[in-house]
Amino acid sequence: MQLADRVQSLTPSTTLAITAKAKALKAEGHDVIGLGAGEPDFNTPNYILDAAKRAMDEGLTKYTPAGGVPELKNSITAKLKRDQSLTYTNEQIIVTTGAKHALFTLFQVLLNEGDEVIVPAPYWVSYPEQIKLAEGKPVIVSAEESNDFKITPEQLKQAITAKTKAVIINSPSNPTGMMYSEAELKAIGEVCLEHDVLIVSDEIYEKLVYTEEKHVSIAQISEALYHQTVIINGVSKSHSMTGWRIGFAAGNKTIIKAMSNMASHSTSNPTSIAQFAALAAYTGSDEKVTEMKDAFKQRLEVLHNLLIEIPGVECVKPSGAFYLFPNVKKAAESGGFENVDSWVKALLDEEKVALVPGSGFGSPDNVRLSYATSLDQLEEAAERIKRFVNNHQS
Structure with missing residues (x-):
């Protein structure tokens, strides 16, 4: 059956592709650090959960x-x-x-x-x-x-x-x-x-x-x-x-x-x-929102400082959200990779760190990292990325 033209024109999501591969590696028992998530890693605050329960009860x-x-x-x-x-x-x-x-x-x-x-x-x-x-x-x-x-x-x-x-x-x-x-x-x-x-x-x-x-x-x-x-x-x-x-x-x-x-x-x-x-x-109160924001701010400071120390990685410090969008073109080129997409795939294969290639966002020289995960995971991810870059220095 022929599908509608509007569906056939859609571009597959690079985010979903990387996420699917990371999940497959995890299912095989690999220690994968996923930095592709576009959502906070905190649970919904309890007062909101309680309101939902009341709505059901009523x-x-x-x-x-x-x-x-x-x-x-x-x-x-x-x-x-x-x-x-x-x-x-x-x-x-x-x-x-x-x-x-x-x-x-x-x-x-x-x-x-x-x-x-x-x-x-x-x-x-x-x-x-x-x-x-x-x-x-x-x-x-x-x-x-x-x-x-x-x-x-x-x-x-x-x-x-x-x-x-x-x-x-x-x-x-x-x-x-x-x-x-x-x-x-x-x-x-x-x-x-x-x-x-x-x-x-x-x-x-x-x-x-x-x-x-x-x-x-x-x-x-x-x-x-x-x-x-x-x-x-x-x-x-x-x-x-x-x-x-x-x-x-x-x-x-x-x-x-x-x-x-x-x-x-x-x-x-x-x-x-x-x-x-x-x-x-x-x-309700913004107390939990503020707590989450404070945690993200701390993670941003730590991860940004770690990334800019990696050879070939350049990263403008952002003002908000929970993403970093470093330019890794020099790291990819010095490592002998054809492009940043190939660099991202190799990083996942070798060091089990999942990033999202910037090509999906219209910026092929960059990668997106989400810091919506624990500080320990972010520090370990930065260490793996640094090791990967050093191992591929030409």
């Missing part, structure tokens, strides 16, 4: 409105007011089955065939694929490593055409961990306003920032940018709730209504129990 296990229960929408609008000083009504909020589904649904309701979305690279692996599934065209703009992997207003302006519908801004970023400053966002926003380009602001890592500079949403910079932006966020990273699958989009009422209508024909609604767990996350 019979809150039925269908909900497609766009989410009013109580959760209320807590999201309160969160946006509290954290970003942004005012939204419930009509401007849709609760989705994870932030990924918010993005997927947004592109489905936004794009017609051939519409273009500007995607800064390095990018999260699903952005281009979701755009293609909506029959749009991802326009990749390479952000320079020397500019901390952030695109400039000039680059954005040059990429805009008559078919440009939107641009994605992911800050802090997956895979780089870099964060745009308020001044940088303002400059990018001015270009978007001038050319009427919608801003898709992916803020899923907003709570995981390790510098004195605070996270800024581009929507809070001006009233004009507020109306030009759709915010994507959720509880997956901030509250260690990746498996609960609760995200949200906030923005223009017309867009949000269209997304809700589409969700009613796809998922029906996000899981009821998970919605009430997310309600507890947004209305």
